[in-house]
Amino acid sequence: MAEEDQFEPVIVGFFCNWCTAAAADLAGTSRMQYPPNVRPIRVMCSGSVDPVYVLRALLGGADGVIIGGCPPGDCHYVSGNYRARRRMAILKTILATLGLEEERVWVRWISAAEGAKFSRTMNELTQAIKKLGPNPMKRDWSI
Amino acid sequence: MSSSAILPVGDGGVLGAVRAFLGSLWQKKLIDALLVPLELPSGDNVVPAIVSDPEKLKMANPLAPVMPLNSARQVSAITIASPSAERLGVVLRPCEMRALIELVKLKQASLENLLLIGIDCPGTYSISDYGRFVQKVKSPANDFLSKFQEGKEDPLLRKACQICEYPVPANTDLVIGLLGMDLNNSILLEAGTAAGERIIGELGLEKGGVRSREAAIAKMVSQRAERRERLFEQVRKDARGLEKLMAALATCINCHNCKTACPLCYCQECFFDSPVFKFEAEKYLGWAQRRGALRMPTDTLLFHLTRLNHMVISCVGCGLCTEACPNNIPVADIFRLVGDKVQKDFEYVPGRNLDDELPLTTFREEELHNIGI
Amino acid sequence: MVKLNSVLVIGAGAGGIKASLDLAEAGFKVYLCDRSPAIGGALIRMDRWFPDNHCGLCQMLPAFSTDDSSRFCLRRGLIHPDIELMPLTEVKEVAGQAGDFRIGVTSRATGVTPELCIGCGLCAGVCPVETAREFNEGLAPRKAIYPPHPGVLPYVYTIDWDSCTKCGACVAKCPTQAIRLKEGEVIRQLRVGAVILATGFEEFDPVLATQYGYQRYPNVITGIELERILSPSGLTGGELLRLSDNRAPGSIAFLQCVGSRDSRKDYCSSTCCMFALKEATLLKQANPQVDIHIFFMDIRAFGKGYYRYYEQARDELGVKFTRSRVPVIREDPPTRNLVLTTIEENGALAKRQFELVVLSVGQTPAPGFQELCQVLGVEVNKWGFCRSELFSPVATTREGIYVCGSASAPKDIADTLVEAGAAADQASGWLARRRVPPTPPEEAMESDAEEAPRLGVLLCDCGQEITSVLDLEEIAEFSRQLPDVAWVARVPYLCYTDAWQRPAKELRKHKVNRLVIGACSRYFNTRLGEIGLNSSAVQKVNLREHIAWVHGDNPKVATEKAKSLLAMAIELARAPEPEPASPVNVHPRALVIGGGLAGLTAALSLARHGIEVHLVEKSAGLGGNLKQICYTLEGDDPQALRENIIARVKTDRLIQVALETELMEVGGYAGNFEVSLKGKESLLHSLEVGAIIVASGGEEYRPTEYLYGQNKNIITQKELEGKLFSAKLDPRNISSVVMIQCVGSREKERPYCSRICCSQALKNALRLKEGNPDIEVTVLYRDMTSYGFQEEYYTRAREKGMTFVRYEPESKPEVRPEGERLVVEVAEPVLGGRLILEPDLVILSPAIIPPENTPLAWTLGVGLNEDGFFQEAEVKFRPVDFLTEGIYVCGLAHSPRGMGESITQAQAAAQKAVSLLTREQLVSGIAVSETIQRQCSQCELCITVCSYTARMKDVESGEVVVRGALCRGCGACVVACPSGAAKLRGFKDRQVFSLIDAAF
Ligand code: SF4
Ligand code: SF4
């Protein structure tokens, strides 16, 4: 068996209450199958995801992190996702500049109607993280 | 605001000329007090002090090539509770002024009633290097400047200064110009604002300028930019990737000296000192169990990465974090490397001007389409 | 008469939902019935709306006491303790009168007992009937037993009796015996004080327009079908494909006015232009290569921001517009493409081929609407819509019964929602006025937060829905090992009515003070009372939709995930939560800015609800623009209205009018504003009000074009109207006039339609004709925007021989004096020549423009749009609100609109204010932010990022504080604050950290 197959990544998902969390429910009621590697955390808005949460997850050993919010313009709180976008852009730049695998952090806009996009994204994300392999931070005791 | 005047350099050298100019501000009642570095009696360091008696100007030495702390923080300390009621002059290096602008945007300082006097900065030494340097020379400021005038690279300068592309202050009312001047003869006093212009008028100085200045500045900036790129290359080699980064940060003891020295880290209480980071014993043991061992204190990497998240967009590159680190971690190098990228992404130059909005307080609908699909 | 506190809303589409939410927020009990099994009507079939291409449905949810209603997307359902949903329900009889109606309703059985159905769908698996119906507009098949909508909450199935064969397969399969194949009916008597009719519209059935081959040609579809094709939840998952061959069409034609503006339906459906524009825009944005043509008669983009939207589609996205009727469509059989015969503007016939044709079908009254109106005892108009009058647009012919939305005339969602607010306002006038008692702060748990956490874990088997994938025993065992867990139990069906009795006992026995539920997506909050815990002491894990139903093929890892999620929820539940912020008092008083029609109407509405009103007017008199309107197209008397309304305002003891007074300063926040006013002679004086209504009006543009002001025979419509009315001008002395439309509107500097000038021109033209049938009237226009029932007058005008000549903005008419005469010259598009007219009068239709609003907007701390009108919170779903709560807008201050529309909007704004002001106190939601002062550095970043002005620097203490009632709990401040001083209850850094830490 290839290592990829044995490795079951743990991915932390921050999903906004109004869109992506609803899409997760919709994927559920529509029974669209996707891999069980994502641990969803419901937040009120993607704009409430502090980069420190993402870092906490990564440094704690999450193999991937996904932030899911309403499509641009649709945020229940008007501009939360636009703000989130800047935050995450900076976070990803920091990680990339320091060679810390920013590709483990995904941002996706998934509306309440997009159950299919939700499950597709979970599939793609899990595949991509499996390809990347385990997050080295998980093993490092000195972090 | 292009008006400028020439200040003659006499026997007291450049320092004498600067002191004389500062004194004249009192004589003409243009200020009531002045925040300026004073030489310590021991002579091996300077500290910013509020001078209210012009007599004390004898000890003023804004030219000493040393910066024990970033005075922007001191301006913040003085003005945060209430703006100054009296007219306070403040002498600042370019990076101090830039930090001050950021602090004003963050509501940590007020420029009301301040007369901002910037001074060209050829660079500074670390405190210990400065301590050794003063042993060897008669007048540290003047000797340093004559060395500088010869135009040789000074390897003693702090790394942050060697790569600093802002040797000339911006946004101050007045600039004391050294670059491009024949320091044996004269220095320049330039107005940066209408207030500055008025002061030049009131001091009765004759207007005049020098042509060589622009070119000298450009040359210096380009040399430093070149060095900066070389440094970035080095940092990328030494500190990129988890392993190397961890090695670079290996000696971090979580003392938070870097954030204390940082002119921008303004938090009353650092997030990392807050109860959020007080965990139950069971948690620590659980983490240890998972990894086989747990480095104590925990969360050092998280601290540095989070400080980057919070502050790198405003980092002015003064380098005092590195100075403050007891274990020689090149914090500033990392901040500069990351800051360079992040700031460019948002076309934001910290300290450039008061009207540029802090990137994290706004957004544009049409941007960053690569983040999130 | 005892006034009742309840109201019936008929129709659960956009208008019905909005009216219900408004009424519930104002503290009334609402029965919301609909004939269909689910709420949403036309609304939930669409994903995004013009003119911003966004979805904003959730913006309709209450802004105050947010915890009272469910906090999720409205597509999934409407859950509010004061709204009783009555699906499959029809009104059968109405007795009594306004204030006390007795209404008989019958509800058809859904065939599925909602309390028993767990939504497992086994029934649909065995149902042999496949049918194609509502949700996907006949595009996606479903079974005869089905969930009314895939995301609906609670997720319960229902039977479509029309296609059900009663074979009984499902009954045998259902694990919970929830199915009863009996089409029973339940009859109920409701006692309500008022009724709102919000039944919406039915689409015109394009089969009737046989020339278009709808249903004969598979590639001729309707707009709503296209919408479903483009929807991510639709048949093709959002991909643009033709249904005949699953190929992406390269060219698409939209045909406007199908079933509108013809001899049978001589009205304009008001929305189809914009709807088509939206479809075209979304299509072009996603598929720029597709060639899109819109065939139209007039583009009627008259709403706020609509004209810009049109220009963007045309100029930036390259949508092509052709002004032409399309008499017939033929299919090209081999390709199944469609050949359109068009009549071009110059009368020539042309043929063009498209791969897909979309019919923009109009609105017609809902089926059975006439009968319903008969039952209700309200009259319908000649088109079969509910009859209403211009000056009381939401009133029907029966007192106590109100109407909103397309039930009374075709309209779009934006206008519908404004009317819904107005109907709520008018209806609540008949209801027992009540000061909403402050919602008692959630009963403090028996133990206070400080007490050591004792956790209970309740796991639902959901029949076998969860257990068939997850090893619940293993999970239960795992949970028992976790810290502070005192009790773990499994229940077969947690959603059952009696499911909570036993756990409730056990919870008490084990002194459990926090609970973690592992079940499904159901909304259990309404049942927490039964176990004596409040919602902040309960965490939920969705084991079914998030795990069992989606990871069926990987039970091992799925069980691991379940354990993780439970561990996370348990960690979260362990963290203590402090008491919520204390409630604030409300000043039951309102300030109305502006004494025009909107302001006066709003003041009267407020006073009717017992609210003290201070109305300030800048000028020396009341009435605003109304003073100059002398008659209406429909034949009403504006001056009588003006006199009446002013008299009522002046005599109302609750209304104080201050003329020549301006607002100077505003401090405070919703419920607690402190405003400073200044009269012409008086000193500044301040006043405490709870709400502010901005009705500061608009002005007429003073034309600089067409020699206006330089020739006495060039006048504006308003001037003409005044002269006709005062008989200063006798039509018999005139032989010809030219009217020029869009003077100053739809121009570069003012890219919006002023909405009322076309009807104004028609009105005055008809009046001239009445006085002298021989007058030659020529109207030079760009698009005649006689929307809704105004269309009839446009038809009448043409019948009376008026000439309508279109001009392009690039070649505007030219007006010049020639000696004594005026000459108007314009390019004639039909014949291509130039038309030269020598009218007696040239009449200009100038734009409606905003006054200089900047100072007022600045004082109020609210925004203006790019045209200078006030900017509402959300163009469709919060049309009278600002983002800053407690301030509302109506009338011309918002955008150009007619009198009736101003009245409606004023009532809607008043409704919002009333619902705020009738509260004694404002309480914040559970998720509310706070500042840890010790950590706060007062950088105010949090204040900058808060969209709701919920954060401010307290002047006295200098501290950055949260006005809990305004906080929506978005968490933007938390992220902005580097110090960790800004926290969000329920989502504190510490809590989120424990969640994250527990994830692995
Ligand atoms: S930014 Fe903070 S204070 Fe403002 S609404 Fe959001 S959570 Fe509340
Ligand atoms: S962002 Fe944080 S530190 Fe700054 S004012 Fe707000 S609560 Fe205080």
Ligand code: FES
């Ligand atoms: S609410 Fe979904 S991103 Fe803001």
